Amino acid sequence: MKFNIFRSHDDRGSGDPTQTPRMGGHVLPAARSDGPDGPTADAVEPTDATAGPALQPRPAEPLGPIKIRARDVSVHYGDKQALHDVSVDIPDKTVTAFIGPSGCGKSTFLRCLNRMNDTIPSARVTGRIEMDGQDVNSKSVDPVLLRAQVGMVFQKPNPFPKSIYENVAYGPRIHGLTTSKADLDGVVEKSLRRAGLWDEVADRLHSPGTGLSGGQQQRLVIARAIAVEPEVILMDEPCSALDPIATAKIEELIDELREQYCIVIVTHSMAQAARVSQRTAFFHMGRLVETGNTEEIFTNPRERRTLDYITGRFG
Numbered sequence: 001m002k003f004n005i006f007r008s009h010d011d012r013g014s015g016d017p018t019q020t021p022r023m024g025g026h027v028l029p030a031a032r033s034d035g036p037d038g039p040t041a042d043a044v045e046p047t048d049a050t051a052g053p054a055l056q057p058r059p060a061e062p063l064g065p066i067k068i069r070a071r072d073v074s075v076h077y078g079d080k081q082a083l084h085d086v087s088v089d090i091p092d093k094t095v096t097a098f099i100g101p102s103g104c105g106k107s108t109f110l111r112c113l114n115r116m117n118d119t120i121p122s123a124r125v126t127g128r129i130e131m132d133g134q135d136v137n138s139k140s141v142d143p144v145l146l147r148a149q150v151g152m153v154f155q156k157p158n159p160f161p162k163s164i165y166e167n168v169a170y171g172p173r174i175h176g177l178t179t180s181k182a183d184l185d186g187v188v189e190k191s192l193r194r195a196g197l198w199d200e201v202a203d204r205l206h207s208p209g210t211g212l213s214g215g216q217q218q219r220l221v222i223a224r225a226i227a228v229e230p231e232v233i234l235m236d237e238p239c240s241a242l243d244p245i246a247t248a249k250i251e252e253l254i255d256e257l258r259e260q261y262c263i264v265i266v267t268h269s270m271a272q273a274a275r276v277s278q279r280t281a282f283f284h285m286g287r288l289v290e291t292g293n294t295e296e297i298f299t300n301p302r303e304r305r306t307l308d309y310i311t312g313r314f315g
């Protein structure tokens, strides 16, 4: 099945995307100068050396239907605008990576998706975000339930100061998802298994979650998110505090979870974006510059700024 995804204002060009001239390929795009930092005609010519970074993104794979549709989302903190008119479609059963230099608005946009910006008093969000066609900012949406449905994992693992078992059981209990102790035990085990942690903790479920290693804690909070049967999992630089082995485990897990969830991951590692994602969105200075299949973004981006970032000219 063919989905017409990401046909938002940032997806310039029409018709067959393979016909669109792209940076880094053999055809140069028409010179553009549509912003203060916009690419200009006399910017550096791409050469073979800049034709693409030495990253090997995975080949394009079929994507799920659109899960989240954002239109003209802007965020102000006080009178400072951090995000400008972001429109993007995020497919289900897919990992979408948000990349871009520090401070470009990746976390700010991620927090719009489960209304975490509601918790920041100075933040004001405008525009529309739909999940399965429903306006997440509607008054009828309970942000607490939304955040269960759209789980979030942060850079620093944040287990509750409770046992491993209680960390995972907490959500199902407060949301009344289980009917008996045996039922809850089952959910805890299933969630820990899905997070790839069960074998490591089965014999110490009642030890503190905070006693686990960083990588285990990160899988624990993923198990905690999974336990309430979310549909979307947002991850904000989930591996930046982890060593390479723990990182590899989380990446493997993300790849497995993709079969069932819509996953968005913010990462400052382009290698990680190339490894784990099927879609990539590049942010710069509060704007979404370009979205596309990860393979295209990393080998043949449309926009000069994307090329400059992925080839390490700034960031």
Ligand SMILES: Nc1ncnc2c1ncn2[C@@H]1O[C@H](COP(=O)(O)OP(=O)(O)O)[C@@H](O)[C@H]1O
Binding pocket: 077, 082, 100, 101, 102, 103, 104, 105, 106, 107, 108, 109, 120, 122
């Ligand atoms: N709670 C906040 N209050 C005020 N400004 C913020 C807040 N969070 C982020 N910002 C500002 O918004 C911009 C985007 O930040 P952020 O979304 O954290 O970027 P990124 O995740 O891409 O590094 C930055 O200029 C940052 O300083």
Ligand SMILES: [Mg+2]
Binding pocket: 106, 107, 108, 236, 266
């Ligand atoms: Mg951030």
